[in-house]
Amino acid sequence: MNVRSAILGNSLAINKETSVYDLVEKILGTNQTTAAVLDDEGTLVGIVGAHDVLRRMVPAYLDMGAKLMDLIHDGYFEEKFAQFQGMKVWSIMVTQMDSLDPDDSLIKAAAMFVEKRRKSLPVIDKDGKFLGMVTRRSILSKVFSSIQ
Amino acid sequence: MLISGEVEHMATAGPGIFWLATLLFLLAYVVILSEKINKTKVALAGAGLMIVLSVVSQQEAFYSEHLGVDYNVIFLLIFMMILVGITSQSGVFEWTAVKLAKLAKGNPMTIMIYFVIFTAVASAFLDNVTTVLLVAPVTLFICDEQELDPTPFLIAEALSSNIGGTATLIGDPPNLLIGSKAQLGFNDFLFNLGPAVVVMMIALLITVRIFFAKKLVSDEAKRERIMKMDESKLIKDRSLVIKSCTVLGLTILGFCLHDLVHLQPATIAMMGAAALLLISKLDPHDILKEVEWPTVFFFIGLFILVGGVVKVGLISELSKFVINVTHPTEDNMFTTSIVMLWFSGVASAIVDNIPYVATMSPLVQDMANTVFHEGAHAAGALPVETLHHDVLSPVWWALALGSCLGGNGTAIGASANVIVLGIAERNGHKISFMKFAAYGLPVMIGTLIISTAYIVLRYYT
Numbered sequence: 266m267n268v269r270s271a272i273l274g275n276s277l278a279i280n281k282e283t284s285v286y287d288l289v290e291k292i293l294g295t296n297q298t299t300a301a302v303l304d305d306e307g308t309l310v311g312i313v314g315a316h317d318v319l320r321r322m323v324p325a326y327l328d329m330g331a332k333l334m335d336l337i338h339d340g341y342f343e344e345k346f347a348q349f350q351g352m353k354v355w356s357i358m359v360t361q362m363d364s365l366d367p368d369d370s371l372i373k374a375a376a377m378f379v380e381k382r383r384k385s386l387p388v389i390d391k392d393g394k395f396l397g398m399v400t401r402r403s404i405l406s407k408v409f410s411s412i413q
Numbered sequence: 414m415l416i417s418g419e420v421e422h423m424a425t426a427g428p429g430i431f432w433l434a435t436l437l438f439l440l441a442y443v444v445i446l447s448e449k450i451n452k453t454k455v456a457l458a459g460a461g462l463m464i465v466l467s468v469v470s471q472q473e474a475f476y477s478e479h480l481g482v483d484y485n486v487i488f489l490l491i492f493m494m495i496l497v498g499i500t501s502q503s504g505v506f507e508w509t510a511v512k513l514a515k516l517a518k519g520n521p522m523t524i525m526i527y528f529v530i531f532t533a534v535a536s537a538f539l540d541n542v543t544t545v546l547l548v549a550p551v552t553l554f555i556c557d558e559q560e561l562d563p564t565p566f567l568i569a570e571a572l573s574s575n576i577g578g579t580a581t582l583i584g585d586p587p588n589l590l591i592g593s594k595a596q597l598g599f600n601d602f603l604f605n606l607g608p609a610v611v612v613m614m615i616a617l618l619i620t621v622r623i624f625f626a627k628k629l630v631s632d633e634a635k636r637e638r639i640m641k642m643d644e645s646k647l648i649k650d651r652s653l654v655i656k657s658c659t660v661l662g663l664t665i666l667g668f669c670l671h672d673l674v675h676l677q678p679a680t681i682a683m684m685g686a687a688a689l690l691l692i693s694k695l696d697p698h699d700i701l702k703e704v705e706w707p708t709v710f711f712f713i714g715l716f717i718l719v720g721g722v723v724k725v726g727l728i729s730e731l732s733k734f735v736i737n738v739t740h741p742t743e744d745n746m747f748t749t750s751i752v753m754l755w756f757s758g759v760a761s762a763i764v765d766n767i768p769y770v771a772t773m774s775p776l777v778q779d780m781a782n783t784v785f786h787e788g789a790h791a792a793g794a795l796p797v798e799t800l801h802h803d804v805l806s807p808v809w810w811a812l813a814l815g816s817c818l819g820g821n822g823t824a825i826g827a828s829a830n831v832i833v834l835g836i837a838e839r840n841g842h843k844i845s846f847m848k849f850a851a852y853g854l855p856v857m858i859g860t861l862i863i864s865t866a867y868i869v870l871r872y873y874t
Contacts, residue, residue, distance in 0.1 A: 325839045326553040332504050333554045335646040336511065338638045 268374050269367035271407045272388055272397035278303050281310060281355040288354050289318060299385040301395050302358045309387055309395040311358035321357050322346060364389050367396055371404055378404070434468040434725040441718055446764055453707040456714025456768075463721035473720065479775075479794065480720035482713050485593040485679050491709055492682035493583055496664060497539045498703040499689050500657035501547055504647040506535070508654075510551040511644040519636030521559060521629035525566055526618055528552060532570045533577025533614050537584045538665055541574040541829040542705075548574075549836045559635045564842055565625040568852050571833040572821050573617055576860060578829075579817035580610040582668065582678060586712075587761075587770035587816040592678075594774035595800045595809045599668035599678060605810050609867040613818075613860045620859070624852060653693060660689040711767070719771045723779075728772070732779035741784050743804065747873055749780075750807040751865060757815025758861045762822030762854075770816045777812060781805050807872040814864040822857035824849040 277291055277300035292298060292315055299314030322345040327334055363381055365374050365388045377386060378401050385400040441459035445452045463469050474481040500506075513531055517523035528548065536544045548570055556563035578584035582592045582602045592602065648654055664685030668678055676684075690697055722728055735741075739749040753773075760769050778800070782790050785799050799805065820827025824834055824846045830853070837844050 324553065324557060325841075326550040326557075326836070332507055332647045332649065333550065336554070336642045336644070338558060338641070 266371045266407060266411065267367065268365045268369045268371065268388055268399055269396075271371060271374070271399045271403045272367070273297070273400065273403055274397075276301065276397035278395060279313075279354060280305075281353065281358065283354050285318060285349040285352045285354055285357060288313060289315075297385070297398070297400070299398065300354075301387050301398060302354055303395055307395060308393045309364065309389050311355070311360045312362050312385075312387055313354045313358035314385075317357045317359060318349070321349075362387065365399060366390075371407060374399055375404055430466075430468060431725045431727065433466055434463065434721045435727050437462055437466070437468070438718055438722045438727065442764075442768060445768060451707070452765070453711040453714065456711050456718060458714075460714040460717035463717055468721040469717065469724055473724070474717045477720070479791070480724050482716045483590075483593050485677060486589045486716075487709060487712055488679040489583065489589060489682050490586075490712065491704060492679065492686040493540070494543075494704045494709075495686040495700055496657075496661055496682065496689060497543050498700055499653075499693055499695060500661050501543065502695075503653040503657050504649055505654045505658060506547040507551050508644050508647045510548060510555075511642055511647060514555050514639050515642065515644070519559070519631065519639035521561055521631050522622065522626055524555060524639075525569060525621060525625065525629060528566060529569050529573040529618060529621060530614070533573040533610075536574040536577035536829075537580040537610075538661075540583070541578045541585060541827065542832050544574050544578075545570060545829045545833050545836075549833055553836070553840050555639065558638045559631045561629065561631060562842070563840075564837065564844055564848075565621070565628055567833050567837050567842070568844065568849060569617075569621045569625070571827070571830045571849075572853060572856050573614065574829045575817060575820045575827050576610060576613050576617060579613075579814060580607045585766075585817045586708075587766050588813055590767070590770045591774050591809055591813050594778060596797050597801070597809065598671045600671065602813070603669070605806070605871075606813060608871075609814065609864055612867065613863050616859060616863060617856060620856060656692050657689060660685050660692070715768055715771045719768075719775060722772075723775050728775045729779050732776045732783065735776065735780055736783060741780060741808075743785060746784075746804050746808050750811040750868055750872070753777075753808055754811035754815040754864055754868065755861060757812055758819035758822070758857065761816045761819030762826040762857060766816040766820055766827065770812065773812055773816070777805075777808055780808075807868055810872075811864075811868060814868075815861070818857060818860045818864065820857075821853045821860065822850070823853060826853070826857075 275295065277295060277297050279288060279291065279300050279302055281302050281304065283302075288300060291300065298316070299312055301309055302311040302313055304310050322342060363377060363383070363386060365377065365386050367388050367390060374386065377383075385398045387398055388396045390396055437459060441455050444450055444455045460474065464471050464474050469480055510528065510531065513527040514524045517527050532544055532548050535548070549567060552566045552570060553563050556566060575585070579588070580603060582588050582597070582599045584602075588602055591597065664681055667674060667676070667681035667685070671678065671681070674681070690700065719728075735749065735752075739746075739752050741749040757769070757773065778795055781799055781802070782788055782795055785802065785805075786795070790796075820830065824830050824844070830849065834844050834849065
């Protein structure tokens with residue numbers, strides 16, 4: 266079994282000019298948490314998801330002074346989210362990402378999920394064209410159905 | 414203590430070994446300055462080569478007080494890191510900062526003044542990097558809550574950290590190096606540099622007010638956010654606060670009472686670290702992980718590297734050059750002091766002040782040996798009366814002032830600046846090299862002018 270067989274049929278794919286608000290709406294409308302970001306030719310240029318949105322909402326200084334978290338004023342989180350108005354996904358997407366080849370084995374994909382601690386990974390062909398996403402769930406589902 | 418055969422080795426170092434050691438030292442210096450390779454790796458590799466190439470023996474590198482690792486500095490550094498590491502876990506520094514912001518009633522300019530003073534005082538007793546690592550996150554948080562640009566705060570804190578650290582033996586690594594080489598204690602630094610630092614801090618506070626007053630405006634609602642903060646939530650372990658502050662306070666008191674207790678600062682710090690480890694019940698594994706080991710090993714490598722060029726006579730040659738240029742005599746070293754101050758200031762703005770002072774302090778020793786004893790003593794084996802001679806003392810203080818204050822000139826001049834700029838960038842507030850220099854350079858020049866006036870008034874009138 267290869268990665269091609271585990272690609273999600275309804276993989277989320279957006280343009281880099283998509284707004285962060287639209288991204289959040291799309292994520293909430295599916296059971297996926299990560300979207301592929303494509304250029305006009307359909308080439309994968311990044312991935313972006315709920316994690317990247319949340320990362321932007323939690324200031325980096327809290328990593329160094331975690332105790333300060335308890336003193337943040339009420340409504341801080343909502344105010345931060347409001348600042349995303351007009352922001353495009355290219356400003357928060359991850360461009361240095363791992364990807365899978367459609368002919369990779371499922372065990373290779375599984376190993377990559379474990380090593381990289383990712384929930385989903387993009388699958389691209391030899392020309393960098395995006396074919397879809399695979400998730401930990403889609404791989405498990407494929408393996409599970411094959412032994413039934 | 415001079416180990417057997419040291420003098421003979423120094424006297425017989427041939428031109429081949431002289432140039433080999435000099436080249437190795439310069440190469441290590443250049444690579445450290447280029448920042449292409451981690452400085453700890455370079456210092457350790459250079460130190461290893463000094464031994465392998467027989468410039469210094471392993472015996473000298475490990476056991477000679479004057480040619481090898483200076484364990485006074487190493488152990489003082491490690492034990493203070495342990496003490497400060499435990500104290501910072503208690504949340505007392507964050508608690509103090511928020512308390513100060515509330516005392517300022519949320520007024521941004523007043524908060525900045527309080528934070529600048531807090532940073533300077535903390536830097537005098539903790540190392541500068543630790544201080545800014547503790548103060549910067551709270552600053553970013555307070556500014557975020559007030560929707561203010563944190564850049565002015567962060568720049569002012571980096572500057573005050575370098576000025577405050579100048580005041581004491583333990584405030585800045587160059588002072589540790591000078592203190593050990595010149596056998597100067599905590600009180601010597603405090604009484605000789607403290608008054609100058611107070612004047613400089615007053616000047617800095619006036620300057621930051623002029624620089625930033627117009628940029629620091631907030632409304633009533635945002636001030637109210639500060640006033641509503643419950644800083645007690647920052648203290649997770651009240652008993653740890655009491656224990657760590659008590660031990661840190663007693664340790665500093667021990668440094669001040671050095672003449673009474675007859676113990677070296679490293680021993681006092683060791684007692685403090687051991688006592689706090691015992692009573693805090695924290696796991697030593699966790700605490701020792703927090704020690705800045707790369708800095709400790711950088712010092713170890715540096716001592717051996719410098720020991721190599723001391724042994725082959727490079728430092729002695731440089732000291733002759735300084736003597737020819739500044740003409741120090743047994744009665745007067747005025748020109749040497751002023752040149753030392755400004756040269757150290759400019760050099761430290763460009764290069765790391767730790768290797769600079771590691772090189773310059775044996776140079777001052779060698780110069781004193783030539784001027785007072787016509788070179789009769791072996792390297793580093795000068796009598797304490799000479800090291801503390803009234804005529805020589807201003808040169809040590811000029812070296813300390815110049816090397817600590819010069820760091821303010823550029824973004825890379827001091828470790829605290831590099832750390833603050835890194836934290837600012839990670840939080841989306843990039844401070845460019847030029848922007849830092851626009852504030853840092855005038856402050857550096859201003860503090861060097863104050864230092865010049867201080868040296869003239871205190872030691873030469």
